[in-house]
Amino acid sequence: MLMSLTCLNGCIFLRSKLHPGQRCLSRLYNSASGSLMLEDQVFDESPKFEPNAVVDFGVTRSVPRVPTTGSELFPLVGKVFKSLNFRVAREKRFGSWVESHGFSHSINCFRIIIHIFALAGMRLEVFTLLRDIVEFCNESEYDAFELFSALLDSPHHLERSAIVFDVLMKVFASNSMLENAFNVFVNAKHVGLESDIMSCNFLLKCLVEENRVDFVRPFFEELKDSGPSPNIYTYTIMMNFYCRGGPGWDVNIRRATEILGKIYSSGQRPTVVTYRSYIHGLCKVGSLDVAFKLICNLSYRNKPLNSHCFNAIIRGFCIRGAVQKAFEVLEKMKISGVVPDAYSYSILIDALCKEGDVEKSLVLMEEMERYQIKPSVVIYTSLIHGLCKRGLMECAIDVFNGIGASGCEYDQTVYETLIDGFCMDGDKNSATKLLQEMIINNLVHTTFGFRFLIRGFYKLGHYDKAFEVFNIMLRDGISPDTIACNYVLNGYCRDGRLEEALKLLEELSDHGVTLNSHSYNAIMYRLCKESYPERALELLPRMLKRNTVPGVVNYSTLISGFFKQLNFRKSVMLFTRMVKIRHITYIAK
Known part of the structure; x- marks a missing residue:
């Protein structure tokens, strides 16, 4: 009764403050929100509390409960209804309400507030409140799939929940909770609500960006078959999906062409983004001449084109080596009134x-x-x-x-x-x-940058400078790649500093730096050149111990080293082993 009086006083106050042009909006608030709060929304005034456990959404968690009554939440709901002031609604975060009032009462309170803002068309406020609830569910390991039923207004007034679920779909999608967003779409359709096509487009776009092929096509087919009807933005998202390809699937230009046909048959007008995506797709599959003919036809018919459409074809011809053809596209671009x-x-x-x-x-x-x-x-x-x-x-x-x-x-x-x-x-x-x-x-900030410097000094014969850069790299905590290490090891060997090269080889291996057959070969070559092929041969078992398979380059270096020492037996033995390993590797492939 107290709540009814509070709401009634609030309505009278609002009507007295609004000028005539705004009173129709006031009547909307009065009728819709009044029924929202008095007819269907019910708080349990004498809840039963369990001291040691809370069961919400089928999840049992040990959470301390504060014995409060739902009536403590009524003043907040009343303030929001009377003022539509978002600051009032945000005085306390959802998680704080749960700590002091428990989940059931808190979700009921927030459900009413969210529906009040939804009926007033305040979508941004609805988005913020729903995001707060979703973040709480994620942090507290509540099942966010249950939010649909928790936020449903009334089985007798389902239409009042439409905006809420459109926004909830966007909240889930923007938080990369795509299965949850899709679940909202399915459940809304199940209870007889049709989602807004813009919300569906947002979800579809997020699914495409996350490469969720398993959801994209079924979702699009569902929109076509049972609504909401796809619009030009829906078709453009699908055009982009089929034309850009991605991990696990290639560009499907046939499907993209079908999409373009559906756009024309539905009487909608492709946008410049639609044409750009399709032209990019044609270029990716190598149909450059087709893309050029299409763009000439679109230009003749004064269809929307921009520099991205032409640039894709110019780039394609240049990659193919047909630079003169690329210049033709540039000239057509200028004639069409598109500035390069x-x-x-x-x-x-x-x-x-x-x-x-x-x-x-x-x-x-x-x-x-x-x-x-x-x-x-x-x-x-x-x-x-x-x-x-x-x-x-x-x-x-x-x-x-x-x-x-x-x-x-x-x-x-x-x-x-x-x-x-x-x-x-x-x-x-x-x-x-x-x-x-x-x-x-x-x-110089990256591994590649340091590698370039090391390579530069190495090629110039300034090995000390290369070693200096390498040490700076290690000091700054930047892990060297295999190529950089190979330049340094080669530098040590060329500078006659074999012991330092061997020591560095072990240190790099101990620190998990990936080495290859060429890393060891630099030292092998130097040892063989200085007439120590036996010491070079000792590196083979060390390579195997470090999971580096000796290659032809290693065996060739050793064979040459022993041959120069007139040790033909070792040379033949190593050659036989090399041929055997190459044969086994070939069979394995």
Whole structure:
């Protein structure tokens, strides 16, 4: 009775404060929320408490219960109903209410509050409250599948739960609880509620992004067969699913084509994203000519296209080596009124530079300047690579120096490209200087970056520098890869420091660094060269102990070492073993 009076007073207060245009909304609150709170929602005023155990959602947990009455939750519900103030609803988190009032009373209270906000169309508030409950269930190991029945309003007024379950589906999907979200969709349909297509699209998109092939197709078929009817966004999500492929499944261009046909037959209009996904799919399966014809047809019919549609085809032709065809696509792009972007030029410049056609690359750079398109550091890197390949080191240096002036930031790759150019040109001093500059500018953060430095110094013959970089790598806790280790081991051997190489070999193995046959071969080769083939042979059992299978390169080194010592018996024995192992390996394959 007290609750009824509170609600009635709240309604009178709200009506007096609203101007006439808002009173229809007030009537909605009065009728819908009034019935929500008085007709169907019932609190157990004298609950039975179990002191040692709580059973919720079929899960038994030892949780201390505080003997309170459900009536303590009524004031909160009343405040929310009267004010629709979200701050009031968020005075206390769901978990805190459970600690002080128990789960059953807390979920009843929050269910009413959630439905109040849902009836008022306040979806964001509903989302926040439901997320709070879902997070509590996850942390407390409650069965979140049971939330559907716990949040159901009334069997006599199912329509009032529609918004709540649409939002609950989104909460589950956004938390990567995709089975739970799908379960909400199925249960809602079972009780006669049809979910909103936008909520279904959100779930479908999440399923695609998580590569849940087992759910994507059945869910889409269910939407087609029994609703809600798919819209253009639903079809576009499925188009993306079939065209991008993923772990465990390939691009299915036949299915994608069927989707495009369904869009046309349903009278809906494909978006630019729909066409982009389909064109990407065609390019991935190698149907570049088909994609180009399609884009020409779409352009003629004034259909929506963007640079991504054209770039996919340009890239496909460049990968195939058909650069001239890629230029045709670029020209068609301009004629269609789609302005090429930095990526369009980046693809072409990279392809031209790899072919050594620096002149055309520079023409494209001038064209970019006319269109006021700022080159990226990737474009500069491709140009430097092309210039180095042609031996035009002075031009490459000019381009490198101009990167900073253009407003781009230097990255690790552009340094590595120019350093490789200096190494190919035999300019060790410039390469070393640039390597040191790279370290000073803190452009070495990863295993790959350190490996590049080690390789650079190794190729330049500066073994001490390579060892120094390797030690910095270990000091900073960056685990070296096999290639970096092999360069260092080779460096020690070339520098005549065999004992240090052997010691490092053991340390690397003890620390779990993966080594291969070439790691051991560097030391074997040096031992054999210094006329110690017997010591080199001792490395074979050590390799096997470390689960590294000796390869042909190891046996060849040992055979050559013993042959030079005129120990033909050992040479023949090792050759026979090598042939036998190769035969066994071949049979095993």
